[in-house]
Amino acid sequence: DTEVTQTPKHLVMGMTNKKSLKCEQHMGHRAMYWYKQKAKKPPELMFVYSYEKLSINESVPSRFSPECPNSSLLNLHLHALQPEDSALYLCASSQDHPGMRITEAFFGQGTRLTVV
Amino acid sequence: AQKVTQAQTEISVVEKEDVTLDCVYETRDTTYYLFWYKQPPSGELVFLIRRNSFDEQNEISGRYSWNFQKSTSSFNFTITASQVVDSAVYFCALSEEQSGGSYIPTFGRGTSLIVHP
Numbered sequence: 001d002t003e004v005t006q007t008p009k010h011l012v013m014g015m016t017n018k019k020s021l022k023c024e025q026h027m028g029h030r031a032m033y034w035y036k037q038k039a040k041k042p043p044e045l046m047f048v049y050s051y052e053k054l055s056i057n058e059s060v061p062s063r064f065s066p067e068c069p070n071s072s073l074l075n076l077h078l079h080a081l082q083p084e085d086s087a088l089y090l091c092a093s094s095q096d097h098p099g100m101r102i103t104e105a106f107f108g109q110g111t112r113l114t115v116v
Numbered sequence: 117a118q119k120v121t122q123a124q125t126e127i128s129v130v131e132k133e134d135v136t137l138d139c140v141y142e143t144r145d146t147t148y149y150l151f152w153y154k155q156p157p158s159g160e161l162v163f164l165i166r167r168n169s170f171d172e173q174n175e176i177s178g179r180y181s182w183n184f185q186k187s188t189s190s191f192n193f194t195i196t197a198s199q200v201v202d203s204a205v206y207f208c209a210l211s212e213e214q215s216g217g218s219y220i221p222t223f224g225r226g227t228s229l230i231v232h233p
Contacts, residue, residue: 033220042207042223043161056220088159104151105221107161 003027006091006108014116015081021111023074023091032074033105034066035090043090049074081115088112119143120210120224128230129198137193137227139208145169149211150184150191151221156204167191198231205229 004025013019023032031050035043048056049068063085065077074091094105121140129135141150152164165175167184175182179196195202205226211219 040226040228042226045220045222048220056214090159090161092161104163104166106163107153109158109160112159 004091004093004106004108006089006111008111009109010112010114012114012116013078013081015083017081018077018079020078021076021089021091021113023076023108024072025093025106026072027093027095027106028071029093029095029106030071031094032068033092033094034074034076035092035107037088037090037110039087047076078113081113083115086114119212119222120208122206122208122224122227124227125225126228126230128232130232131200132197133231134194134196135198135229135231137195137206137208137229139191139193139224141189141191141208141210143189143210143212145212147213149219149221151209151211152182152191152193153207153209153223154204155207155226161207164193195229198229200231200233203229203231 004023007022011019033048034046036046037043045058046060047054047066052068052071063080067075067077088110090107090110092105092107119142123138127135148169150167154162154164165182172184172186181194183192191208205228207226208224209221211221214220
């Protein structure tokens with residue numbers, strides 16, 4: 001099973017709403033990532049969790065709040081978003097550990113978010 | 117400074133033509149990893165290949181081949197006899213060691229490949 005599953009696939013939310021994006025993997029990977037991708041742009045890293053601990057936060061606004069409840073799950077809680085936050089949000093996981101051989105990052109299909 | 121440069125924004129070819137997607141990277145590390153991903157219109161990023169900095173062997177997988185040259189810091193991707201299903205955005209990515217020992221992929225801007233029937 002080399003799958004990263006993201007739900008929902010599409011989400012439309014108002015600027016006052018609170019919603020969550022979910023990501024799940026069962027490959028035993030201990031690094032999980034959130035990326036944001038605007039149209040015709042490359043994915044941009046938002047957060048990295050390593051062994052369920054937040055290891056990298058790329059200066060993301062606090063209206064985005066990540067959570068890693070266990071090694072298989074990664075959530076992204078959304079609150080008071082702006083229309084410019086509309087984008088494709090991609091989750092990924094990989095097996096890389098400090099000092100160990102890296103493997104590729106496996107990506108989910110993404111959640112296409114529209115903020116109205 | 118951009119670490120991964122994909123100079124070709126868009127390439128348009130006719131089916132059965134060969135096409136090469138260029139990727140030039142920049143790093144000071146001796147250990148690093150290079151990747152190619154495909155992103156079809158559905159949005160998912162599909163892993164195609166990984167190369168580490170110590171392995172300069174070229175690779176062929178079916179109609180796909182990759183040419184890794186450290187001397188020119190390039191990792192080019194060739195599709196032979198292109199097909200309409202190859203139409204997608206292709207991203208080259210570089211992973212360097214971050215503080216804490218993790219390797220995080222950084223993506224180039226992507227090349228949009230359009231294959232016409």
